[in-house]
Amino acid sequence: MKVEILNTGSELLLGRTLNTHGHWLGRELFKLGLRVERLTTVPDGDAIRDGIAEAVERADVLIVTGGLGPTSDDITREAAAEVAGLELIEDEAALRSLEAFFEIRGRTMAPDNRKQAQVPVGADVLPNPNGTAPGIFIPPRLNGAANCAVFLLPGPPRELQPMYHAEVVPKLTALGGIESAVGIIELKFTGLGESEIHQAVDAKLGAIDGLEVGYCARLAEVDVRLIGPPDALESGRALVLSRFAKQCFSELGEELEEAVVRELKQRALKVATAESCTGGLISARITDVPGSSAVFTHGFVTYANEAKVELLGVSEEALGEYGAVSEPVARQMADGALSASNADIAVAVTGIAGPDGGTDDKPVGTVFIALAAKGRETMVLRQFHPRDRMGFKRAVSQAALECIRRAAVDRG
Amino acid sequence: MKVEILNTGSELLLGRTLNTHGHWLGRELFKLGLRVERLTTVPDGDAIRDGIAEAVERADVLIVTGGLGPTSDDITREAAAEVAGLELIEDEAALRSLEAFFEIRGRTMAPDNRKQAQVPVGADVLPNPNGTAPGIFIPPRLNGAANCAVFLLPGPPRELQPMYHAEVVPKLTALGGIESAVGIIELKFTGLGESEIHQAVDAKLGAIDGLEVGYCARLAEVDVRLIGPPDALESGRALVLSRFAKQCFSELGEELEEAVVRELKQRALKVATAESCTGGLISARITDVPGSSAVFTHGFVTYANEAKVELLGVSEEALGEYGAVSEPVARQMADGALSASNADIAVAVTGIAGPDGGTDDKPVGTVFIALAAKGRETMVLRQFHPRDRMGFKRAVSQAALECIRRAAVDRG
Structure with missing residues (x-):
């Protein structure tokens, strides 16, 4: 089964928005044994029609993303209908869902949104619980000689991804051509x-x-x-x-934070965080995992020295003598977080994210990561991640999460 | 001048590598007044030749990325030569550069690398100081009737980006058709x-x-x-x-957190955060901005009720009577963060990220956002963001950051 993807949106070609749909869909389709044969990105406007017309001639399945919004440059619906030679009509059920979407949120539906309820005659509406644009499925037979199944999906990833799982996968499976031996x-x-x-x-x-x-x-x-x-x-x-x-x-394709929460939960352990240079990223990642409230209760974002003293009991002496980015301060932060939270494990990080603040001794990228745990000696690692600010924060959060995971696993 | 990009590489279509070339090139080309009309991604192999043959018919300039390596699936060079009807010959200077690349690094050149010195007759070699694959420029006249300029650039961003600036920009400028008034x-x-x-x-x-x-x-x-x-x-x-x-x-293309830090800095204001449902995402976003330490000192991630009581002074009564997700608790969190941090502005969020924990009164997606500021009455918003967990956290952080921004702007 030949699969192609057509991403629409001028912002993707102007370098304003990074296109992640190809990446995400490629990965998901592979799980079904399907490989994407071609991915094309076109700007809003007529190029969408050309892109669809060309792709349906080559592919068995075409997934089009974006261009289903309420504005005048959103013409994917019209273009797909035109290529298939189908008339667009207003779908009662789609209109009611659209109205309900606004009503639940206490907002008034703008007249422009009404066009989002239009559907090519004979096509299926794919409900969108996360946004205003319903998806559309045009079965192969409606595409005449091209005989290509066409899915129109909304552009925002948070709308597209649930719709893919709920609507596209079952329809792809029904179309056949899915290998599963590999x-x-x-x-x-x-x-x-x-x-x-x-x-x-x-x-x-x-x-x-x-x-x-x-x-x-x-x-x-x-x-x-x-x-x-x-x-x-x-x-x-x-x-x-x-x-x-x-x-x-x-081994489950999890993110590290998911593995951390799983390991802690299994052992009924709780963790606290004390963050300076990561500014809350470690706790934000832990709490990205559903059910993390069972393992995480207190997080301290002590960006300033006063905060380290006031919230974690770091000593003025240590700050004065060794500086905020130092082994003793990291240690005191972790110990302070452990006792202030009554958690089983506490991790603390203090480092220099840059671009400023580096010294010869402690260049930008330097970080101290401390791990305190009940009934065990607090340990401190010094690491060096010479990256840009976001990369540094991510690398430090990764190292800190791994410290938590190993501390949990070591509990047996 | 019509510009197209062709990205080659199976890993891009398997969703294993995020394709950032389109994004980067789109932004850079726009600076020259050029718009990318289409971006196509094809797997390694024959699809590269088809992709080039189709694009040269439509475009005035085609930029091809990847497929210039030493291995058998790297066939971009051969495909471009075939489409232009040109023979490939070994380029003396390119071969010497290639040998020098290995020599400088004390490595031996593998025989396979030799094919990287092959160039279509009449085409220009684009030196690659950062890798083994030289780029290639096929001038429009060599592409016969199609009259399309073709650039072949190496796949790794660290090689492609310097080559673009050093080699591609001057050649594009020489080709003319660069608008700059837009x-x-x-x-x-x-x-x-x-x-x-x-x-x-x-x-x-x-x-x-x-x-x-x-x-x-x-x-x-x-x-x-x-x-x-x-x-x-x-x-x-x-x-x-x-x-x-x-x-x-x-109006500067900033992210919201950048605007927040800029507005606070301009007025020498400090902000503190008290986060329950966002778990540190608000502070993590603020601290993504270089220089944010001037405006942010304390963050409280009070995921558990005890943390809200211990760190922010939320009353047991309010928690008991109204629940953690309530107007009074949000208000007490913001007030507590303001006094515990000595900031000028404090924002607090408490809500239900889901997937569990919703009730009829307060379904998943409900959040209370409180804003406290020195010398002004604390205000609390109730919002509803019925999204998946990550989407909810992002939407709440967005609303909280906007509360901070408006509070700063209101200071005049």
């Missing part, structure tokens, strides 16, 4: 370099029959991707883990 | 729906000669993009702001 495993590691893993296991993985191997270096994370039949997958998995089990935080 | 303005709004803005100003904007208008709805944000000559831009800007100046948080 699986995918993603092992995720942190605290290791890509070349370190590659060097240790690549040749041996290459000797496993039918196994396709990919490596992906992310920020302070390496993912090893194995694709193949079940027995090859299992051999590959065992091989990699025989070497790097300790650094593998997930 | 500018871009991006006005960003929050607290407004896309259709609301559209309804109010679109017809009038449409009447301004030479002005191109685009709308982009983000999560709890709408961007209005104006493109055109200076006088049209100014008329468009004045028109939109005459109606929505209050909701416009930036």
Whole structure:
């Protein structure tokens, strides 16, 4: 089954908005055994019609994103109807959902929104509980000789992604052509370099029959991707883990924060955070995980020295003698967070995110990460992440989350 | 001058690597007054030749990225030569650069690398000081009737970006067709729906000669993009702001957190945060901005009730009588954060991120946002953001940041 994606939106071509749909859809479609053959991005306007007309001739399935909004440059609906030679009519049910969307939020529906309830005759409406634009599915037979299934999905990821799972996957499955004999495993590691893993296991993985191997270096994370039949997958998995089990935080495709919450929950442990340079990113990541309230209660964002003293009991002496970015201050922050929160584990970070504030001794990118836990000595790591500000914060949050995860796992 | 981009690489279509070239090149080309008319992504292999052959028929300039490496699936060089009907020959100078690249690094050149010195007859070699793959420029006349200029650039951003500046920009300028009279303005709004803005100003904007208008709805944000000559831009800007100046948080293409830090800094104001449902996201966004330590000192992540009592002085009575997600608790959180931090402004949020925890009275998505400021009455908003957990957190952080921004602006 040949799948193509057409992303619409001038902002994508002006470099104003980073296009993440191709990435997300490519990954999700692969889980169904489908590979995207081509991804095309066109600006708003007539180019959308050309893009659809060309793609339906090549593909069996076309997923179009964006251009379903209420404004005059949103013409995906019209373009798809024109290519299929279908008339657009107002759909009663879609109109009622649209009205309800505004009513629930106590807002008045603008007249322009009404066009979002228009649907090509014979096409299916895909409900959108997260926004105003319903999706549309034009079955292959309605596209005449081209015989291509066309999905029109809303542009915002938070609307598109749930709609893909709820509406597109079942329809793709019904269309057939889904392989399932080949699986995918993603092992995720942190605290290791890509070349370190590659060097240790690549040749041996290459000797496993039918196994396709990919490596992906992310920020302070390496993912090893194995694709193949079940027995090859299992051999590959065992091989990699025989070497790097300790650094593998997930075999389930989880984010590190999900693994952290899972490990803490399993052991009924609670964690507290004391953040300086990450400014709340560690706690924000932990609380991104549903159910994290079972493991996380107190977070301290002590950006200023006064805050470190007032909230965590860091001593003025330590701040004066060693500076805020130092081993003793990180240690006192973690100890202070542990006692102020009554958690089982506390992590603290203090570092220099830059662009300013670096010194010869402690250049931008320097960070101290402390881990305190009941009944165990507090330990402090010094790390160096010479990256831009956002990259630094992300790398430090990754290292801090990994400290929490290992402390939890060490509890057995 | 019609510009197209062709990105090659199977990893881009498997969703394993996020394609950032389109974004980066789109933004850079716009600075030259050039617009990307289409961006196509194809997998390694024959699809590259099809992609080039189709694009040269439509475009005046084609930029191809990737596929210049030493391995067997890197066929961009061969495909471009085939489409132009040119023979590939080994370029002496390119081969010497390649050898030098390895020599400087004390590495031995693999035989496979030698093919990277091959160049279509008559084409220009674009030196690559940052990697092994030189770029290639095929002038329009060599593409026969299609008369399209083709640039082949290496895939890694660290190689492509310097080559673009050093080699591509001068050649594009020499080709002519660069407009420079056209500018871009991006006005960003929050607290407004896309259709609301559209309804109010679109017809009038449409009447301004030479002005191109685009709308982009983000999560709890709408961007209005104006493109055109200076006088049209100014008329468009004045028109939109005459109606929505209050909701416009930036004319500089900033993120909301950047605008918040800028407004606070200008007035030498400090802000503190007290977060329950956002779990630190508000402070994490504020501290994403360089220099935010001048305006942000204390953040309280009070996820559990005990934390609200212990750190912010929220009363057990209010928690018992009204619940943690309530107007009185939000108010006490903001007041408590203000006095515990000695900031000028404090924002507090308490809500139900879901997926669990909703009730009939307070369904998932309910949030109370309180704003306390020295010398002014604390105010509390109740909002409803029925989204998934991450979307809810983002929308609440957006509303809270906007509360801070308006409180700062109101100080005059």
